[in-house]
Amino acid sequence: MSDRSAIAGARPESALLFKTGEWNFDTLKRTFDAIENIAINELGLDPYPVQVEMISSEQMLDAYSSIGMPVFYHHWSFGKRFTRDETMYRKGYSGLAYEIVINSNPCICYVMEENTMTMQALVMAHAAFGHNHFFKNNYLFKEWTDADGILDYLNFAKSYVARCEEQHGIAAVERILDAAHALMDHSVNRYGRRPRPSFAAEKKRAEERLEHQRTTYNDLWRTLPRKPKSESAITPEMEHARRKLGLPEENLLYFIEKFSPALKDWERELVRIVRNIAQYFYPQKQTKMMNEGCATYVHYRIMNRLYDLGKISEGSMLEFLSSQANVVFQPDFDDRRYSGLNPYALGFEMMRDIERIVTDPTDEDRAYLPEIAGTGDVMGTLKTVWANFRDDSCIAQYLSPNLMRKMRLFKLADQSEAPHYLVDAIHDERGYARVRRALARQYDPGERDPNIQVSDVDLKGSRRLVMTHQLHNDIPLSEDDSRAVLGYVADLWGYDVQLLGIGANDVTKYQYDASPRI
Amino acid sequence: MNIVDRRLNPKGRSHTNRQRFIRLVRENIKEAVVRSIKERALGDVDTKEVVNIPRKRIQEPRFHHSSQGGTREHVHPGNKEFVAGDQLPKPEGGGGGGRSREGSPDGEGEDDFRFTLSRDEYLDILFEELELPDLVKTYLKETVAFQTTRAGFTASGSPRNINMVRTMRHSLARRISLHRPTTDELEVVAKAIAELEGRADRTEAEEKKLGELRIAHAQLERRMKRIAFIDPVDLRFNRYEPTPKPNARAVMFCLMDVSGSMSEYMKDLAKRFFLLLHLFLSRKYEHVDVVFIRHTSEAKEVDEETFFRSAETGGTVVSSALAEMKRIIEERYPTDAWNIYAAQASDGDNYPSDSETCTRILREDLLPLCQYFAYIEVVDEREAGMFRSEGNASLLWRDYKTVADVTLNFTMKRVFSKSDIFPVFHQLFAKNQKVA
Numbered sequence A: 001m002s003d004r005s006a007i008a009g010a011r012p013e014s015a016l017l018f019k020t021g022e023w024n025f026d027t028l029k030r031t032f033d034a035i036e037n038i039a040i041n042e043l044g045l046d047p048y049p050v051q052v053e054m055i056s057s058e059q060m061l062d063a064y065s066s067i068g069m070p071v072f073y074h075h076w077s078f079g080k081r082f083t084r085d086e087t088m089y090r091k092g093y094s095g096l097a098y099e100i101v102i103n104s105n106p107c108i109c110y111v112m113e114e115n116t117m118t119m120q121a122l123v124m125a126h127a128a129f130g131h132n133h134f135f136k137n138n139y140l141f142k143e144w145t146d147a148d149g150i151l152d153y154l155n156f157a158k159s160y161v162a163r164c165e166e167q168h169g170i171a172a173v174e175r176i177l178d179a180a181h182a183l184m185d186h187s188v189n190r191y192g193r194r195p196r197p198s199f200a201a202e203k204k205r206a207e208e209r210l211e212h213q214r215t216t217y218n219d220l221w222r223t224l225p226r227k228p229k230s231e232s233a234i235t236p237e238m239e240h241a242r243r244k245l246g247l248p249e250e251n252l253l254y255f256i257e258k259f260s261p262a263l264k265d266w267e268r269e270l271v272r273i274v275r276n277i278a279q280y281f282y283p284q285k286q287t288k289m290m291n292e293g294c295a296t297y298v299h300y301r302i303m304n305r306l307y308d309l310g311k312i313s314e315g316s317m318l319e320f321l322s323s324q325a326n327v328v329f330q331p332d333f334d335d336r337r338y339s340g341l342n343p344y345a346l347g348f349e350m351m352r353d354i355e356r357i358v359t360d361p362t363d364e365d366r367a368y369l370p371e372i373a374g375t376g377d378v379m380g381t382l383k384t385v386w387a388n389f390r391d392d393s394c395i396a397q398y399l400s401p402n403l404m405r406k407m408r409l410f411k412l413a414d415q416s417e418a419p420h421y422l423v424d425a426i427h428d429e430r431g432y433a434r435v436r437r438a439l440a441r442q443y444d445p446g447e448r449d450p451n452i453q454v455s456d457v458d459l460k461g462s463r464r465l466v467m468t469h470q471l472h473n474d475i476p477l478s479e480d481d482s483r484a485v486l487g488y489v490a491d492l493w494g495y496d497v498q499l500l501g502i503g504a505n506d507v508t509k510y511q512y513d514a515s516p517r518i
Numbered sequence B: 001m002n003i004v005d006r007r008l009n010p011k012g013r014s015h016t017n018r019q020r021f022i023r024l025v026r027e028n029i030k031e032a033v034v035r036s037i038k039e040r041a042l043g044d045v046d047t048k049e050v051v052n053i054p055r056k057r058i059q060e061p062r063f064h065h066s067s068q069g070g071t072r073e074h075v076h077p078g079n080k081e082f083v084a085g086d087q088l089p090k091p092e093g094g095g096g097g098g099r100s101r102e103g104s105p106d107g108e109g110e111d112d113f114r115f116t117l118s119r120d121e122y123l124d125i126l127f128e129e130l131e132l133p134d135l136v137k138t139y140l141k142e143t144v145a146f147q148t149t150r151a152g153f154t155a156s157g158s159p160r161n162i163n164m165v166r167t168m169r170h171s172l173a174r175r176i177s178l179h180r181p182t183t184d185e186l187e188v189v190a191k192a193i194a195e196l197e198g199r200a201d202r203t204e205a206e207e208k209k210l211g212e213l214r215i216a217h218a219q220l221e222r223r224m225k226r227i228a229f230i231d232p233v234d235l236r237f238n239r240y241e242p243t244p245k246p247n248a249r250a251v252m253f254c255l256m257d258v259s260g261s262m263s264e265y266m267k268d269l270a271k272r273f274f275l276l277l278h279l280f281l282s283r284k285y286e287h288v289d290v291v292f293i294r295h296t297s298e299a300k301e302v303d304e305e306t307f308f309r310s311a312e313t314g315g316t317v318v319s320s321a322l323a324e325m326k327r328i329i330e331e332r333y334p335t336d337a338w339n340i341y342a343a344q345a346s347d348g349d350n351y352p353s354d355s356e357t358c359t360r361i362l363r364e365d366l367l368p369l370c371q372y373f374a375y376i377e378v379v380d381e382r383e384a385g386m387f388r389s390e391g392n393a394s395l396l397w398r399d400y401k402t403v404a405d406v407t408l409n410f411t412m413k414r415v416f417s418k419s420d421i422f423p424v425f426h427q428l429f430a431k432n433q434k435v436a
Helices: A002-010 A025-042 A057-065 A076-091 A117-137 A139-144 A150-168 A170-182 A199-215 A219-223 A236-245 A252-259 A265-286 A288-308 A314-327 A343-359 A363-368 A378-388 A391-398 A401-407 A432-442 A479-493 B015-024 B026-039 B042-046 B119-130 B134-141 B164-177 B183-198 B204-226 B264-284 B304-309 B318-332 B352-366 B381-387 B395-406 B423-435
Strands: A050-055 A099-102 A107-112 A410-415 A420-425 A451-457 A465-470 A497-502 A508-514 B002-005 B049-053 B071-076 B087-089 B113-117 B146-154 B237-244 B249-257 B287-295 B299-302 B338-346 B372-378 B410-415
Touching (some): A025 A050, A025 A117, A025 A288, A050 A117, A057 A076, A076 A170, A076 B015, A076 B113, A107 A117, A117 A139, A117 A288, A117 A314, A117 A378, A139 A265, A150 A170, A150 A265, A170 A265, A170 A479, A236 A451, A252 A265, A252 A451, A252 A479, A265 A288, A288 A314, A288 A343, A288 A378, A288 A391, A343 A378, A343 A391, A363 A401, A401 A432, A410 A432, A420 A432, A432 B071, A465 A479, A479 A497, B015 B026, B026 B049, B026 B119, B026 B264, B183 B204, B249 B264, B249 B318, B264 B287, B264 B372, B287 B304, B287 B318, B299 B304, B318 B338, B318 B352, B352 B395, B372 B395, B395 B410
Parallel strands (some): A050 A107, A465 A497, B249 B287, B249 B338, B338 B372
Antiparallel strands (some): A410 A420, A410 B071, A420 B087, A451 A465, A497 A508, B049 B113, B146 B237, B287 B299
16 A cells, blocks of 8 residues: 555646546546646747647548648549548558647647547647647738638638539539649749739829929920831830739739639639638748647647646656657658658757757857847747748758757758769858758748749730749759640630740740640 | 537548549549459459559649759758768669659659549449449449347447446456455455454554554545446447348359350450349349359350350350259259359350250259349340341240240340340349339
8 A cells, every 4th residue: 555655646646637548528628728728827828719629530531631621612633632541541551640730710620539648638739739829920820821711711712612613514613723723832922012002093193294294395305216116125015014914923823813814703713712722821831840840849848847747647758758759750861761851850859959059058059049049038039939930041040050960961962964962061160051051942932932923925916925934053844744734824814825944044945835725 | 728529520521522533533433444344253343443543634733843954952861971072973763862852753653543442433333334224223232131230349338238247347457457445455454453442452552553444444445435336437238230131042154155156245245244133133142153154065164264255166055054054053052042043145046956955944944943044145236237126036036035935034135235235134123123
């Protein structure tokens, strides 16, 4: 008896939130409250209200196929994804995610019924507080996504698409959606738009211009010989048209939605729906590493704190640690399992590294990051980072020499003509800056996605749409796919479409053409 | 915060999307199903089918960088021995530095997209291929009659299904793991207390011990009360599950003329016919045996592969097959245990003097034993025009006709194309409807 009470004394059973792996709604609620207490009162997080939804594995498979959203319009490509995921899952090639979290207000957090109670605690800390805080506070999400309205909008989109299918047939709707999906990646606004001048302001400006012409009129100008018109020169007229169309335009679906001569009104609205959804997901693409880093760091802190408070047992802690080790596992480049940097691993390491610099900096850190080194306010610093950076800027700012050494990062240059790769820089004094810059660029969607813009439209004649791919570092587009996408653009535009690959010194490297399929 | 239990919400939200996907690749699926008709054994038609879709057909192209050409930079983890300036040979076969991203040279995998059709999806397309009427489709897809059988244990159920052994086993395990004191333990303490109390002169140490024992006793009693002997979580119930009702057995005889005059096209038609009959029978009977008998001038029992594949030369004596069938029935399939069905496919050729033997065996020996005997005469497409009219019918046809006119369980039909196959079943099907 006495032995037993001695062990129990170290970790009194009564303080435990849960004792077995089985969960029920009581333990879920109790655990959530304990996690919330730590997240809000100790870590000072600022999340949206949470709605935890318990789902089965079948429903998780369903959720996968519609990009995790609770409602979504129907399309065959989601069926394809579902079919693939289902096959993989049934054959045991891949497991399912433990949770899915949606950037909405209230924040919806799906958890799976198969999870053990420890895993439920982990995913609630991870998603309902980590991701949730990030969604609510990061500047990209604040600026570009509307967490209050997204679910309503998706509902609208779903019923709108369904209505169009009823009226015009599934094939007609699919024709537009197939094409719009192909352009999704290139249909986001990367920067805020200049506000459009209002009609009144426009009118006033035109009048002022006329007045200016009138007051500065001089008949002498009329007598000057005119320059002969040259073929290639851009006439003021064309220049004016270009400006009216807002060219060059990098948001392809926006341009098509506004100016395509072929689209009917309902088709325009479909294009707009796809474009809006692309825009909603764009911040997630830009902050994958940080978002996961933030969530992983938060759940790591919370689980450890729960353990320190004696609220979870040694067994649960071990289960958590084993899962944590899997999540942040980063194989080396020469490992068979290597498939690029693991965003969870890099993100978590960066957050831990910032924590270290804030609390226990070395001289190197003081020299490198004087503004945060040794300030002691870990959560304050991290919250600033989570609010004001995205993947590339966060790496450029905070990837410390210490972490580069720890992960043994090195930069490889690959010139297509050269017979070998060149190790350009490694984790040493001469290489830090270059490795950091290269890694930041690697995480910048602006660098990763090809730079394609609508550059010209032949308004007078053939109505041909011209797009330009500005080659970066001479990297071309993949030809087959580009031709296929171009076909879709032509379908939406209704007239011929051309894509020019422009290399260094304005040399045209390639040119693809497509005509609309009727 | 709010916890919502969504588990009871309908699943299969992706069903519509999947259906659309399948519609899109219908042509490929059809190919796969048609191929499966040719390649599969009759018995395993009723299962799933793996379909390969060429990636090209269902690609979702995007503008993206090619994996070749240009200058790129990559940052990798786990450097071991490299220093700045080292040169590493590129792996054979070119490929960009992006080993992190692309598996194949273009980043566009050429692998086919593979997936499995469910039974329903497969049968739908198969039936469409067999050109079946709708009513029949529902009949074939319908699930069979069920009977409840024992199927393990469950944690909830009606009290009359409670399984005491399992329940007590769980109760015991729980009591051990939660350290519920046993009555023996309690008794030991109680006895010690009684013994001490019984003593008139207790030393101070004994007095102290008595106090401790009383506390321990109270603790044990409280613990015993708190931890129930049987808790609702211990309860286990027998579980019953509906299982398909076992049905009588059936044997299906496939008879086919394999002499040189049967073309591949005719054999394919015949195979579809056999396949459909098999599907029907496996709906009705739990166990269906299939016997393949092929004949030229003499008959032989063969396996399925040989039956459909190899061609033979020689004359045609139909009665040899009938005699062989009779022999096999007598040997292996007593009529009290087996329902016997037969399907015969031929191009109608027969040795002239054989007619009488044929009709005699049929009428006297086989038809009384059989539930149903179907004869189809397959006619090559090219000759279809010539032979449409009854007057041009073959010798065997005219002989069989005399049998068909006087018996109920004999059907015959000339088959020119796929759509002619099903009507042969009409009679059989109509009969089943009456029985059911």
